[in-house]
Amino acid sequence: xxxxxxxxxxxxxxxxxxxxxxMPADGVITKNGATTVVNTTTLTKNIRGYKSTTPxxxxxxxxxxxxxxxxxxxxxxxxxxxxxAVLNNFAGKTVTKAEKMNVDAVSGATxxxxxxxxxxxxxxxxxxxxx
Numbered sequence: 001x002x003x004x005x006x007x008x009x010x011x012x013x014x015x016x017x018x019x020x021x022x023m024p025a026d027g028v029i030t031k032n033g034a035t036t037v038v039n040t041t042t043l044t045k046n047i048r049g050y051k052s053t054t055p056x057x058x059x060x061x062x063x064x065x066x067x068x069x070x071x072x073x074x075x076x077x078x079x080x081x082x083x084x085a086v087l088n089n090f091a092g093k094t095v096t097k098a099e100k101m102n103v104d105a106v107s108g109a110t111x112x113x114x115x116x117x118x119x120x121x122x123x124x125x126x127x128x129x130x131x
Contacts, residue, residue, distance in 0.1 A: 028123075029130055036060045036131070038123040041071060047119055049075050049083070049112035056087065056119045060127065065090045065098045068120055075112050083112035090120055099124040 030037045040047075041055040048054070052074035059066040068087040073080060083106050090098045099121055105113040 028126060034061055035066065036127065038127050039071075040119045040123040040126075043126055044119050044122050047115050047122065049073070049115035050079070050109075051075050054080075054083075054112060054115040054119055056116060056123065058090075058120060058123045058127070060095060063095050065093050065095065065124075067091050070116065079109040080112050082106050083109035083116055086113045086116055087120070095124050095128060099128070 028039055028043050030039070036059075038058040038060065039055065040058070041053075044055060045053060054073050054075065055071040057069045057071060059068070068090050070080070070084045070087060075083070085106055086103050089101065089103045093101065101117075101121075103113075103117045105117075
């Protein structure tokens, strides 16, 4: 291998190492353009609704929650659909305000809605610590 090829190989290897080290090791926080997305799937395995975990994706732009999306779960669909209404409370709030909000549970879906709120709060706390 000639000198030029060795240098190119070394630069390529360093680039790969740099990009791998710049990525979040746990995959909780990702960037999509100007939007930061916090995925609580691995972060909140101990937060459960009625039947299962209730992970969410939190979309943040300019330190404000744009939206919160419930991810796949094993909760009863009829009740979980009601519980997801609590997620609308976070849209438009600053990260700090949203993290500290006291959101009422949805009647008839109390465990699921409380778990969703805890997921959001945990995800926002993680975001603040790792942004």
